[in-house]
Amino acid sequence: MKNGAYIRLILGKASQAIERVDRKSITRTDLNVSDFSILEALLHKGPMPINTVGEKVLLTSGSMTAAANRLEAKGLVERIRDPLDGRSFYLHLTKPGLELIRSAYRRHSQNLENIFTCLDEKERDELVRLLKKVGYHALQVEAE
Secondary structure: OOOOHHHHHHHHHHHHHHHHHHHHHHOOOOHHHHHHHHHHHHHHHHHHHHHHHHHHOOOHOOOOHHHHHHHOOOOOEEEEEEOOOOOOEEEOOHHHHHHHHHHHHHHHHHHHHHHHHEEEEOHHHHHHHHHHHHHHHHHHHHHO
């Protein structure tokens, strides 16, 4: 039986290897990880308040503002004032931003898919089930 420390080591190494592929894939899009994450969130969730985007992609308010400014300067997003709350802004993909992230996400998704070609459908389902089980249990242990 493998002990917890060994399982954590193997899980960590697998995670690091996947993270390297993930980051390499994103850098091929000519976007940094933060900008890619913002555009991906907007692609999948639609326009959102800037602070909500920041929460989803784990950026501080200041980092999110800088990223929004950078993406807006590149013409990839635009800020639209919230008609119900004039103090806040929604972030929207522009047409060039939408085209860029659709293409970049498609390539990125395929790169990540390539990692898991070593698993058949049943193994993938089992991996997901086990990772969720461990994750939920870790949350319970943390709360104790």
